[in-house]
Amino acid sequence: MKHSLEIELISAEGLKVDRKPVKRKTFCIVRIDQKTKVCKLDESGGSCPTWKDKIEMEMPINGSVRFLSIEVLYRTSGGADKNVGFAKIPVTDFMGGFAPQGHLNFLSYRLRDEYGDKSGIINVSIMVKPDGNNIKYSTPSPLVVATRDYAACSSQAAVNGQMWRPKTSSSMAVGAGYGGREVTGVPVWCTYQQSS
Numbered sequence: 001m002k003h004s005l006e007i008e009l010i011s012a013e014g015l016k017v018d019r020k021p022v023k024r025k026t027f028c029i030v031r032i033d034q035k036t037k038v039c040k041l042d043e044s045g046g047s048c049p050t051w052k053d054k055i056e057m058e059m060p061i062n063g064s065v066r067f068l069s070i071e072v073l074y075r076t077s078g079g080a081d082k083n084v085g086f087a088k089i090p091v092t093d094f095m096g097g098f099a100p101q102g103h104l105n106f107l108s109y110r111l112r113d114e115y116g117d118k119s120g121i122i123n124v125s126i127m128v129k130p131d132g133n134n135i136k137y138s139t140p141s142p143l144v145v146a147t148r149d150y151a152a153c154s155s156q157a158a159v160n161g162q163m164w165r166p167k168t169s170s171s172m173a174v175g176a177g178y179g180g181r182e183v184t185g186v187p188v189w190c191t192y193q194q195s196s
Helices: 155-160 170-176
Strands: 002-013 025-032 035-038 050-060 067-075 081-090 104-112 118-128 188-190
Touching: 002 025, 002 067, 025 050, 035 050, 067 118, 081 118
Parallel strands: none
Antiparallel strands: 002 050, 002 118, 025 035, 025 067, 067 081, 081 104, 104 118, 104 188
16 A cells, blocks of 8 residues: 655755755656656756646555655756755655644755765755545634644654653753754645645
8 A cells, every 4th residue: 555645846955066056957866665756857057946846645554664865966958967965855744743744845855966965955845645435625713723633743753752852951862962053944834735
């Protein structure tokens, strides 16, 4: 059994290769397990491309897939494709207790090159399509939806079973594993009503 995903590759920001802004035409490759899809080429080129390209992919629900990867490439004048950077998106950031089917998740992730250096940011939206039970999704009133309806606001909170990370002092932060880390993805809620 598989889930159907609708992935929109929206845009990227500050794309760099060898610490220099990209001036060429760029595109993305999305990988789930062994399957790949290529998005359209941004014809205007530059370090802040806009694709707005929707693709649909299938993902097994048996738990074998833990990450979805997105690779950004640029095309040289000779037609060769060169790597700008890649991002690994945890499946738990758009699927699970905190993101029911049919919700549109807007996500931004840091791109890294093959040496691990920062090479930009990619903006995507991912929706796990409803499984066909004729469930209608409507915009809920903010007064009706309680915070307990969402198990967590991030994959790390889902693991801990907490809505918010507990307060830590600076000495506890290093021992607890929170010191010096960067946020690489931030789920943003948006209610999406599919027209019929």
